[in-house]
Amino acid sequence: MDNPRRISGKKSKAARQSGRHSALSGGSDAKPAAVRLGVPGWVLRDLPFPNARTVLARGQKLLALVALAALTIALLRDAPGTLMAINLACLLLYLVFSQYKLFIQFVSLERSQRGQMPEDMAEWPSYTVMVPLYKEQASSLYLVKHLEKMDYPRGRMQVLLLAEEDDPQTLEALASIELQPQFEVIRVPASFPRTKPKACNYGLRFATGKYLVIYDAEDRPEFDQLKKAARAFAQGDPRVVCLQAGLNYYNSDRNWLTRLFTIDYSSWFDFSLHGLSQLDAPVPLGGTSNHFPVEALRELKGWDPFNVTEDCDLGIRIYMHGYRVGLLDSTTWEEATDRVIPWILQRSRWIKGYIQTYLVHLRQQRRLVRTMGLAKTLHFHFLFGATCFVLLVNPVYWALTVFWLATRHAWVSDFFPLGVLIIALVSFLAGNAAFILAAMLACLPRKNYRLIPWCLLTPLYWLMLSIGAWKGALQLITAPFYWEKTPHGSGEELD
Amino acid sequence: MPEQSEKELSPSARISPLPTLLAFLRWFVPAFTALSVLLVFRHGSGGDDMCFSVRSGILRDLLAELPIGRQALVGSLRFMPLPTLAALPFVPFLKPGAYGYAYDYGLALVLAGALLPLGALLRSIHVLSPRMAAAGMIALAAAIWGNSCHGDLLFCLAFAVMARHFESRDKPVTRALAGVFYGLALFSHFAGIVLAFFRLLLMVVRQASCRSNPERNAVNWINGATMAYVLAVYLFFNWMIMLDPVYAFRNTPATIGAGLEQAELEKLAAQIKRDFPEQIPVVSGHWGYCLGELLRETGGYHFMDFHHDKLPEWEHRRLLLIVPGEGNPFRAWSDLPIEPGCDDERLRGCLLLAKKEKWLFYLTWGQHGQIIEN
Structure with a gap:
């Protein structure tokens, strides 16, 4: 494909010599993005439906207003009774949700654990590796060096490095690297929305492989991952149109935050996702190391460019189309955010995306039930709706607990008659402990034994999660499509 | 690359938890029914043993939301909280005078849950028909000690059997769950506290002697933390309700003393x-x-x-x-x-x-x- 926005590895050296380098960096004197950006036609043309372009549909707004009005009237008529009912409903949700989360982890305990080596194939299928890059000048070199070492026939591999055209630093960094022939730099037109899925959709147009995988700039996939994925696609369930590799961190021992983040990822990718997969439930994708047959991905219309957790949304759409997500016997090592503020910003985006995804698919509730079945739809409600709700409500209950322990005020006790108190205590004492225990168990499969004592700090991590959740929820109102960029390239490299 | 010891499941090898659940229920439901009948029958219609009266009273006061109910729930090593809590779900189905029977159903529930673990342990020592043997042993224990006074000890033993069963499994993630059951034993009877203490002691001794086995140390750490947490919850309950974290532990030798006539x-x-x-x-x-x-x-x-x-x-x-x-x-x-x-x-x-x-x-x-x- 001949395209001015596309520079292959074969041309890169010549391009540098002929001054293309300066042309690529032209974005530096461009107008501020917010002034000149619009939504181009190509973004809108193949939008999946429904999508997150509209945050709340008209019906949803109406429903929200009716619910708010009903709540106000109920509070005016009988405030204590209404608050008691809300309290009971929240606590029951807590109890059921925690049982659900523990159940999916428990289910994964029973899975057999076996090694899986990629066997040779007569002919390896062509594979496209797509890496969206934005302000990733620090990571680019390491990324390219790592991808060069991937154990896959060079001639069957295409690596698309998607750089935004108004990101001169990354483009310069890429231009300074001598790229092997399988690499191509794609300049993604600067446009609204400034999201990774929009870049991926753009890159998808240039993909020539039979299969495609998405990596992030800081990813270090295991070298045989592509072969394993190709083999799994060839041998596995034909309904599986996406393979999610395990994700974990190579800088987990950097500080307390990276340790807790590693525990969280181990719990999610090594336990929860396996539990969901074994229950044949929809699997929210992890945003990176997702392998797809290109044909199926195009059929699904790629990613929703307006959704800031496009991966989770795609996981649901895959399920609704009757396809499945499989879990790949391979790990991609990532760089964990090691500072609190960037971590909260990253998490706020994830929660915002979860809410977006929930709202988007709530608009097609009937279709959800028809395509997933009632029981499987519950997974969707738990994974997205309940997760966000619990994270948002947690601080209220923590504050109530602390207030009551400090003051023993009768006002709090009145809202917790015996039955309610039992539910609350079970959730607080048993539920929370069970989650900490689950986090400890999650450290075992990868032999991260040193992290086990750190699991006791998980409540601190939950507090940060809730801060991120509130930030994300508020940002959904003020800037729904804003992509909180996570800085990478701290200098630590995978050994 | 960081070491990755255990591999994830390939996409084609999905396992449904349903058969495991059904196999468990196939034994659990009949065992629960039979044990319930046995335990309730054992008490007779009068329910005249002393512990039955105490249990009924605690449940009645708990449901009436009287402070004495909460105090009775946590304030004594002689009556640990878990057997009472296990009885609570059955109380709504009983008349106020018969609340003590709820305790029997709770005990039947836990004993039925211990059937398969006990069977597995018996199989490991080559007992013929291990599940039937386990069923026989549990029924015998329920028939002999299944009154409300010794029932707490059966609770404790049932959880100890489950803990031992989990400890004997291959996977570290499963072995690390044994602490939960030791913790439940600890919450059931003072013998559970003694058992948990000695188990912890044994773990510490083993840890000191097996430094070269980080996996075992990690599993021990998780089990120990779980037991410590359950004990901490018991102390927390005492602090919250009795305003003294060690209230139940005061006069321990006397509290663990003789029964009533x-x-x-x-x-x-x-x-x-x-x-x-x-x-x-x-x-x-x-x-x-x-x-x-x-x-x-x-x-x-x-x-x-x-x-x-x-x-x-x-x-x-x-x-x-x-x-x-x-x-x-x-x-x-x-x-x-x-x-x-x-x-x-x-x-x-x-x-x-x-x-x-x-x-x-x-x-x-x-x-x-x-x-x-x-």
């Missing part, structure tokens, strides 16, 4: 009616549930931890505080830290009226009553 209490009730007809009886401690009828007849009081502030303001009658004396098996159940002379600062005054056989009888008044010099 119905005849002794019938004798006591008759004695009070005969010798102190003018006074209103006041009792303190779990054993007071066994004097329920007397207290109802006389309008007396039952506290878990008596002190004068707990009496209603309007109470000016002459009260008879009944305290188990030396050599009385009931003493084991009394939480009242009272000595002759009533020098406890919370007790504003009382007069030793009589000392008869194994009982001490004190005269006292309500909150604003006269302080009697001894």
